[in-house]
Amino acid sequence: GAGVSQSPSNKVTEKGKDVELRCDPISGHTALYWYRQSLGQGLEFLIYFQGNSAPDKSGLPSDRFSAERTGGSVSTLTIQRTQQEDSAVYLCASSLDWGAGTQYFGPGTRLLVL
Amino acid sequence: GIQVEQSPPDLILQEGANSTLRCNFSDSVNNLQWFHQNPWGQLINLFYIPSGTKQNGRLSATTVATERYSLLYISSSQTTDSGVYFCAVSGNAGKSTFGDGTTLTVKP
Numbered sequence: 628g629a630g631v632s633q634s635p636s637n638k639v640t641e642k643g644k645d646v647e648l649r650c651d652p653i654s655g656h657t658a659l660y661w662y663r664q665s666l667g668q669g670l671e672f673l674i675y676f677q678g679n680s681a682p683d684k685s686g687l688p689s690d691r692f693s694a695e696r697t698g699g700s701v702s703t704l705t706i707q708r709t710q711q712e713d714s715a716v717y718l719c720a721s722s723l724d725w726g727a728g729t730q731y732f733g734p735g736t737r738l739l740v741l
Numbered sequence: 742g743i744q745v746e747q748s749p750p751d752l753i754l755q756e757g758a759n760s761t762l763r764c765n766f767s768d769s770v771n772n773l774q775w776f777h778q779n780p781w782g783q784l785i786n787l788f789y790i791p792s793g794t795k796q797n798g799r800l801s802a803t804t805v806a807t808e809r810y811s812l813l814y815i816s817s818s819q820t821t822d823s824g825v826y827f828c829a830v831s832g833n834a835g836k837s838t839f840g841d842g843t844t845l846t847v848k849p
Contacts, residue, residue, distance in 0.1 A: 660837060669827065670839040683836055716782060730774060730829070730837070732784035 629653075631733035633719050639739045640709055648704045648736045652721030659702050660720040660730060661694060670718065676702060677725040709740045743768045743832055747840035754818050754847050762813040762843045764828030772831040773804055775813050778842070779824045787813070787826075818847045 632651045640646050652659050661673040672686045676696040687693070691710075696702040706713055716737050720730040744767040754760055766773075775787040788795050788802040790811065795802055799818075804811040815822055825842040 662837075662839075669841045670829070672837050672839070675836070686836065718784065720784075728772070729786050729789040731786060732776075734783055 631719055631721050631731055633717075633733040633736050635736060636734065637737045637739075639741065641741055642711060643708055645705065645707045646709055646738065648706075648717050648738070650702045650704070650719030650721075650733060652700065652702070652719070653731055654700075656721035656723055656731075657699065658722045658725040658728075659696060660722075661702070661704050662718045662720070663688075663715045664718060664735075665715045673704070675725065706738075709738075711740050714738055714740045742836065743770065743830055743838050745828060745830055745838050745840040747826075747828055747843050749843060750841065751844045752846070754845065756818060756820060756847055756849050758818050758847075759814070759816045760818060760845070762815070762826050762828075762845075764811040764813070764830075764840055766809050766811075766828075766830045768809070768832055769806065770830040770832050772829075772837070773811055774829045775802055775811070776827045776829065777822075777824050778827060784827070815845075818845075820847045820849050823847050 634649045659676040662670040664670050678699050679696050691707045694704045716735040718735045720732045722728045722730045746765045748763045773791045777785045790802045790804045792806045799816045801814045827842045828840045831837045
């Protein structure tokens with residue numbers, strides 16, 4: 628596609644449920660990034676992928692968060708046993724290569740945990 | 742990790758005025774970008790500028806890497822320029838760090 632797409636655009640879930648957020652990067656972009664933005668806050672880096680591997684997972688807030696990328700393309704961010712503090716906008720970005728070049732952002736997934 | 746400070750945190754302008762936003766960072770970087778987050782939350786890339794000067798219409802940016810700062814200039818501001826402006830940097834580790842942003846309000 629022409630840009631980064633994310634789905635779903637909005638997700639409301641109950642505390643304790645698992646959720647999966649999807650990111651489709653720009654075709655040909657080898658690097659993919661996940662961020663979280665809480666209401667009125669800046670962006671918090673979660674994880675990045677170069678190809679299918681994630682060299683640095685230290686930004687993930689807890690072991691309830693995991694992410695994978697397959698085929699060097701689509702990525703899924705999974706949150707297990709969601710908590711109310713997980714409510715935020717989850718943003719995905721991609722770039723041609725890791726650590727350099729322009730990052731292009733998707734529209735985000737707005738997650739609300741009740 | 743790299744620390745990023747943006748100033749001012751908030752800025753209110755009258756339409757047509759010029760402004761300068763600043764981004765200071767604590768270590769050498771190999772990637773610096775300026776973004777505009779519009780009122781609908783979409784992040785729009787403005788500049789990829791790890792060093793040097795670039796211009797795009799009414800916007801321009803300068804990064805002085807040796808002194809660890811970058812400036813974003815907005816000239817003849819318009820109401821559509823309102824939103825939050827973020828600076829993001831990354832070093833050799835690849836992790837991107839965003840500043841807290843400058844919230845710009847342009848009044849008609």
